[in-house]
Every structure is written in C-alpha cells, then in structure tokens.
Amino acid sequence: MQSALHVQNLHKTYRNGKTLKAVDGVSFDIQPGEIFSLLGPNGAGKTTTISMLSALLQPDADAKTDIAIMGYSLRSEARAAKALLGVVPQEIALYEDLSARENLDFWGKMYGLTGVELRKRVDEVLDLIGLTERAKDRVGKYSGGMKRRVNIGVALLHRPKVIYMDEPTVGIDPQSRRSILDGVVALKKQGMTVLYTTHYMEEAEELSDRIGIMDHGKMIATGTHGELIQMVGQKSRITMTVNTEGEKIIDGWRTAVGVSSITADDGKLTLLVDDSNQVLPRLFEIAAQRKIRITSVDIQEPNLESVFLHLTGRALRDA
Amino acid sequence: MKPIVIALKDLTRSFRSVFALVFMFGIPLMVTGMFYLMFGNMANTETGFDLPRTRVVIANLDEGNAQAGELGKMVVETLQGKDFSSLMDVSTVSDAGEARKMVDSQQAGVAIIIPADFSNSFTDSNAVAEIEVYKDPTLTIGPGIVQSVLNAFTDNFAGVKITVAQALKQAEAGQIEYAQINQILGQYMANIETNADPRQLLDLRAPAAAAPAKSLLLTIVSPIMAGMMIFYAYFTGVNTANSILLESEEGTLQRLFTTPTAKTEILGGKIIAVGLTVLVQVVTLIIASRLIFNIDWGALPSVILAATAIIISASAFGVFVCSLLKSTKQGGIVFGGVLTVTGMVGMMDIFTGNPNSTQFGIVPLFTPQGWASRSMLLSMQGASFEQILPYTLFLVVFSVAVFFIGVWRFQKRFA
Numbered sequence: 001m002q003s004a005l006h007v008q009n010l011h012k013t014y015r016n017g018k019t020l021k022a023v024d025g026v027s028f029d030i031q032p033g034e035i036f037s038l039l040g041p042n043g044a045g046k047t048t049t050i051s052m053l054s055a056l057l058q059p060d061a062d063a064k065t066d067i068a069i070m071g072y073s074l075r076s077e078a079r080a081a082k083a084l085l086g087v088v089p090q091e092i093a094l095y096e097d098l099s100a101r102e103n104l105d106f107w108g109k110m111y112g113l114t115g116v117e118l119r120k121r122v123d124e125v126l127d128l129i130g131l132t133e134r135a136k137d138r139v140g141k142y143s144g145g146m147k148r149r150v151n152i153g154v155a156l157l158h159r160p161k162v163i164y165m166d167e168p169t170v171g172i173d174p175q176s177r178r179s180i181l182d183g184v185v186a187l188k189k190q191g192m193t194v195l196y197t198t199h200y201m202e203e204a205e206e207l208s209d210r211i212g213i214m215d216h217g218k219m220i221a222t223g224t225h226g227e228l229i230q231m232v233g234q235k236s237r238i239t240m241t242v243n244t245e246g247e248k249i250i251d252g253w254r255t256a257v258g259v260s261s262i263t264a265d266d267g268k269l270t271l272l273v274d275d276s277n278q279v280l281p282r283l284f285e286i287a288a289q290r291k292i293r294i295t296s297v298d299i300q301e302p303n304l305e306s307v308f309l310h311l312t313g314r315a316l317r318d319a
Numbered sequence: 320m321k322p323i324v325i326a327l328k329d330l331t332r333s334f335r336s337v338f339a340l341v342f343m344f345g346i347p348l349m350v351t352g353m354f355y356l357m358f359g360n361m362a363n364t365e366t367g368f369d370l371p372r373t374r375v376v377i378a379n380l381d382e383g384n385a386q387a388g389e390l391g392k393m394v395v396e397t398l399q400g401k402d403f404s405s406l407m408d409v410s411t412v413s414d415a416g417e418a419r420k421m422v423d424s425q426q427a428g429v430a431i432i433i434p435a436d437f438s439n440s441f442t443d444s445n446a447v448a449e450i451e452v453y454k455d456p457t458l459t460i461g462p463g464i465v466q467s468v469l470n471a472f473t474d475n476f477a478g479v480k481i482t483v484a485q486a487l488k489q490a491e492a493g494q495i496e497y498a499q500i501n502q503i504l505g506q507y508m509a510n511i512e513t514n515a516d517p518r519q520l521l522d523l524r525a526p527a528a529a530a531p532a533k534s535l536l537l538t539i540v541s542p543i544m545a546g547m548m549i550f551y552a553y554f555t556g557v558n559t560a561n562s563i564l565l566e567s568e569e570g571t572l573q574r575l576f577t578t579p580t581a582k583t584e585i586l587g588g589k590i591i592a593v594g595l596t597v598l599v600q601v602v603t604l605i606i607a608s609r610l611i612f613n614i615d616w617g618a619l620p621s622v623i624l625a626a627t628a629i630i631i632s633a634s635a636f637g638v639f640v641c642s643l644l645k646s647t648k649q650g651g652i653v654f655g656g657v658l659t660v661t662g663m664v665g666m667m668d669i670f671t672g673n674p675n676s677t678q679f680g681i682v683p684l685f686t687p688q689g690w691a692s693r694s695m696l697l698s699m700q701g702a703s704f705e706q707i708l709p710y711t712l713f714l715v716v717f718s719v720a721v722f723f724i725g726v727w728r729f730q731k732r733f734a
Binding site: 054055056058078079080082083085087089091092093094095097098102106107109110111112154 | 328336580
C-alpha cells in the first residue's frame with residue numbers, strides 16, 4: 001500500500017559559525033489513517049524535520065533524499081503534494097486583525113477553495129472548532145485556546161489527506177489540551193493521516209499508532225508502543241509493602257510465573273514482572289495463602305521515558 | 320487570482336490600522352490645514368489682498384466761522400463716513416495732546432489735529448491754517464492713505480479759498496453782489512463733499528492675465544500639500560512593504576508557503592498590495608485637498624502622469640528598502656532616518672514653491688522624492704504633459720531598477 005507520507009534520508013545542516021547537524025539521515029513511512037508521533041526532547045530536530053516536510057526548509061542536497069505525500073514528490077510535484085497537506089504550526093500563525101471567518105476565508109482561498117464550497121466549508125470548520133458564535137470577532141481578541149482552535153481549523157479547511165501538527169498543546173491549559181487530543185483522535189476516525197510532534201511522552205503514548213523517537217537529529221527507534229517497550233526488554237515494576245517481614249513472602253513470590261526478580265529494601269519489596277496484569281492476581285493469592293497482608297502496591301509499567309533512557313542514557317524530561 | 324486575494328487581504332489590514340490611516344491621510348491633511356489656517360487672512364481669489372484699516376484719531380479744535388461754517392466738522396464727518404470705513408477706523412478726542420498720546424502709545428496709527436482757526440483761515444485770504452497729521456513712524460501704507468485723503472480735501476479747500484478771494488475782489492469792484500459769494504461758496508462745498516470719493520484715491524487693479532490670478536493663500540498651501548502627499552506616500556510604500564517582514568516574523572508567511580500557492584504568487588500579491596495602498600492614498604489626498612482647500616493640482620493629464628509616477632516610485636522604493644532590512648525592528652531606523660532625510664532633501668523645492676528654482680540646485684534630485692516633487696509642482700504650475708514627462712520618466716526608470724533589486728533580494732531570502 002502506498003504510504004501517506006514517505007520520508008527518506010533527510011539531512012539538514014546549519015552553518016552559522018559552527019556546523020550543526022540538525023537532522024541526520026531521518027527516514028520513516030506513515031501509512032494512511034495512521035497517527036504517527038515524533039517524540040523527542042527540545043532540540044532533537046522535530047521542528048526542522050517538519051519544516052522540511054512542509055517545504056519551508058530545503059533539505060541538504062542528496063540524491064537519495066525523497067519526500068512524498070500520497071505519492072506526490074514534494075520536490076517535483078510540490079503544488080499537488082501541498083494540496084493534500086495541512087500544517088498546524090507550533091506558533092499561532094493567523095492574522096489577528098482579521099476575524100476568524102475572514103482568516104478561514106482567506107486561507108481557504110489559498111488552498112484553492114472558492115464560492116459556495118468555500119463558504120460552506122468555513123461554516124463547517126467554525127462549527128467543528130466551536131467558534132461559530134464568535135466568528136466575526138477579531139482573532140486578536142480571542143483567548144490562547146481559541147486561537148489554537150482557529151490555528152487547527154485553518155489546516156482542516158481543504159480536507160487534507162495528511163496533516164502535520166507541530167507540538168499543538170505547548171503552553172495551553174489542560175482543558176484545551178484535552179480538547180485538542182480528542183480532536184486528533186477524531187481526525188484519525190475521519191481517515192486523516194496525522195504526523196504529530198511532541199516532547200510529552202503521555203501524548204505520544206495516548207494518541208499514536210506508531211512512534212518515532214528522535215534525539216540529536218537522528219531517528220533512534222520507530223514502532224508501536226509495545227514494540228518499543230519490547231525492543232529494550234523493559235519489564236513492569238511492582239513495589240509492595242506487607243504487614244510482616246518480607247522474607248516470609250519472598251520465596252513464595254519468587255516461584256510465581258512471570259516474576260523475573262524480587263528484591264527487598266527498607267521494608268519494601270520490588271518485583272520485576274513480564275505482565276503486571278497477569279502476575280498481580282497470583283501474587284495476591286500467594287500472600288493470602290500465607291496469611292500475609294499487602295498494605296500498599298505501586299505498579300510502574302514500562303514507558304517511553306524508560307525506552308528513551310535506555311536508548312540514549314538520558315531521561316526524556318531532562319534532555 | 321491568488322495574488323489579488325493576498326493584496327486585498329493586506330489592503331484590508333492596512334486600512335483597519337488607525338496608525339496607518341493617521342499617517343496616510345490624517346497628518347498630510349492636518350499639516351496642510353494648519354498652514355491654511357495660519358495664512359488664511361491673506362488673500363481672497365478676486366482682488367488679491369486686503370489692506371488693514373488704519374486707526375485714526377481726530378482732534379477737531381476748529382471754532383467755526385459764520386461764513387464758512389464748521390469746516391473742521393465737515394472733515395471729521397466725511398472721514399467717518401461709510402465711503403472711508405473700509406480704510407479707516409475714526410475716533411475723536413477733544414485735545415491735541417491726547418490725540419498725539421494715542422499715536423505714541425499705538426492706540427492709533429494717525430492723529431489729525433484740525434487747528435482752531437481752520438474755518439477762519441478759509442475766509443481770510445491772508446491766514447494759513449494747517450491740519451497737522453501726526454503718524455506712527457512704523458506704519459507707511461495707512462498714514463499714506465489718510466494723508467492722500469486730507470490732501471484731496473485741502474486741495475479742494477485751497478481752490479475754494481482762491482475762488483472766494485477772487486469773488487471778493489470782484490464784489491469790491493462792483494462786478495458781482497456780495498450775496499453771490501455765499502452761493503459760490505455753497506456750490507464749492509457741495510463739490511468738495513461729492514468729490515471725497517475713496518475710489519478716486521485708491522484704484523486697485525490686478526494686471527491683466529489670461530488665467531485668473533491665484534490667491535496668495537493657495538500659492539503657499541498648494542506646494543505644502545504636494546510635499547505632504549509625496550512625503551507620506553513614501554512612508555506608506557515602505558510601511559506596507561514592511562508587512563512582508565512582519566508576516567515572516569508572525570509565521571503567516573511561512574504558512575502561506577505550505578499552501579499550494581507559488582512563492583511568486585505570494586510575493587506578487589504582497590507587492591500589489593503596496594501599490595494599491597499608495598494608489599488609494601495619493602488619489603484620496605488629491606481629491607480631498609481639492610475639496611477641502613480648493614487646491615488646483617493642474618491639468619488632468621499632467622496630474623495623472625505625475626501621480627502615477629509617484630505611486631510607482633513610492634511602491635518600488637518601499638519594496639527595495641524593506642528588502643535591505645533583516646527584521647521589522649530595523650524599520651524604526653529606516654522610517655525615522657532614511658525616509659525622513661530623503662524626504663526632507665527631496666522637499667527642498669517646496670520651500671521655494673517653484674520647481675524651476677535654482678536655489679537648491681540639483682540637490683533634491685538626489686532622492687526619488689525630489690523628482691516626484693518637481694513633477695507634481697510643475698503640474699501645479701500649469702506645465703504641460705510634455706514638460707513633466709522627462710521627470711516622470713526618470714522616476715519610473717529609477718523605480719523599475721530598485722524594484723527588481725528588491726524583488727530579487729526577497730526571492731533569494733525566501734527561496
């Protein structure tokens with residue numbers, strides 16, 4: 001099946017006094033209808049990558065470099081490729097002295113919409129982003145969350161096949177963030193392909209069909225959440241406290257299926273298990289048999305933070 | 320027609336900006352209006368100029384005479400009459416010293432002191448009575464008019480005196496009756512009164528000309544309006560072109576580049592917006608100043624030629640200057656420095672109001688504003704299309720050259 005977005009051998013070097021390789025040989029494919037998250041810390045090269053995929057930046061010249069949107073080369077068939085592409089930039093890119101309707105009207109014309117079709121589509125998008133009542137107000141008077149909604153609405157006007165969203169939840173309140181995340185899921189249901197960049201692990205985990213982890217300009221791993229976790233062999237960590245000396249239960253739990261290791265430290269017992277959902281009931285059963293009461297349980301599932309840590313030696317939040 | 324859509328969007332944004340509207344229309348009209356009001360008392364379009372009324376104080380000390388009557392009073396009443404009211408503001412005092420004091424303290428421009436024996440001297444052939452005219456030495460025209468009027472009176476009186484003296488001799492010789500002398504005197508007095516016609520003293524004529532004479536006010540204000548229009552048209556050109564940099568900083572330009580719209584279309588639309596904005600500004604100012612201040616811009620073909628060259632030049636210059644800037648922050652230096660200096664140098668002709676003046680030589684022509692002002696001033700002076708053409712042609716050629724440099728720089732930047 002043809003990829004919705006095909007990226008091959010992307011490079012970008014900045015030469016400004018010293019040489020900085022911002023993107024170094026990035027390649028990935030996104031299938032139609034997929035949400036693909038590009039996860040990485042600040043400075044990983046995510047925005048530079050998106051800028052090249054939007055034709056805002058020229059990649060370094062390389063015969064092997066290829067970017068194609070729904071099969072249209074961004075280099076040789078730019079107009080056709082861009083007609084299928086919607087871009088939600090990280091910063092608000094709207095005309096604040098025009099109203100929401102005027103903004104959508106203008107951008108719709110830039111995407112080739114005209115006449116009745118344009119008017120109808122503007123009304124639909126205003127309804128979608130919940131700003132029909134405030135359509136005539138100037139964008140400059142909107143709250144940050146409302147501006148973000150219009151920012152996203154502009155990218156949806158022409159019903160793109162592929163949409164880039166560059167860190168759309170940065171700096172907004174939790175409620176608006178929730179609304180945007182729900183909106184992204186809704187886009188997928190409409191059959192859109194989404195390339196979503198973020199440095200929030202939780203967003204990548206929640207939204208994505210597949211995730212690409214970037215650091216220092218390189219794509220260090222791609223795959224589903226499960227594949228990435230398994231790639232580094234991470235296990236779930238269960239920490240428990242019991243109402244007696246830990247030694248009395250350790251032997252029993254060590255023999256339980258799925259328990260890889262168990263350690264006792266300062267009254268707490270820490271177990272590494274394959275699947276906490278399957279192992280935990282067994283642990284409770286063994287404790288009950290020995291009349292030992294479990295007073296607290298803490299489960300830490302393997303996450304992308306630990307994947308990143310494993311792959312780069314640094315925490316995602318500290319990078 | 321995406322370039323047109325982009326241009327109209329920019330036009331909408333420009334005309335929603337209060338700051339831009341004040342700069343484009345408010346300040347040029349306001350500055351011209353200020354000069355219009357300052358020089359508003361000078362001139363009307365029909366007679367050329369108005370003389371200020373001279374304040375005259377008369378001390379009539381004449382005691383009168385049974386035969387001549389009160390000639391002093393006649394002088395006072397005649398000068399206070401409506402025929403001289405447009406020239407003089409006449410008041411009377413009872414004392415000569417008080418009259419002189421009023422002139423010394425500049426409460427009056429001229430004091431006329433009619434001596435006590437004025438009427439007596441009229442009937443006494445050996446007596447001489449002089450009317451004293453005491454005037455403010457700083458005034459010339461007003462006292463001169465008063466003097467002329469009095470001279471006319473005294474000349475008439477002298478004529479009467481000579482006639483009466485002759486009539487007396489004839490009466491002594493028995494050639495006429497004494498009673499006839501009064502009749503002769505009465506006729507002469509009536510003649511003096513009817514001949515006291517201010518229109519015979521001052522006859523203001525304008526030189527004959529094929530076209531109606533322009534008022535002094537418009538002669539001063541018209542070049543100022545032209546200068547303001549040109550000065551702020553160039554500001555508008557640069558300010559509108561600056562929107563390219565502003566959109567780049569706002570991110571909307573980059574967003575435009577992600578749409579299926581060619582970069583040439585995008586930049587083309589922005590540049591069309593510059594031209595349209597300056598066009599609206601120039602046309603509006605020409606029409607508004609015509610309606611408000613009655614400024615005559617010249618024959619229509621000449622005005623169109625000069626205005627078109629100004630619009631092209633201001634737009635092209637704006638694109639060129641902005642292509643040299645790296646960010647909108649540098650705009651302050653450009654607006655405040657470059658445009659003001661080039662504008663002021665180019666407006667030097669405005670100070671003389673004469674495009675043919677050699678007072679500043681070719682200095683104004685080192686700036687595009689200088690060529691623009693010469694074109695428009697020539698049009699205002701009534702120059703023909705052919706006379707203006709060389710200036711406008713040079714301006715357009717210069718504009719095309721800087722325009723292409725500006726466009727090339729922008730294309731290179733956003734490649």
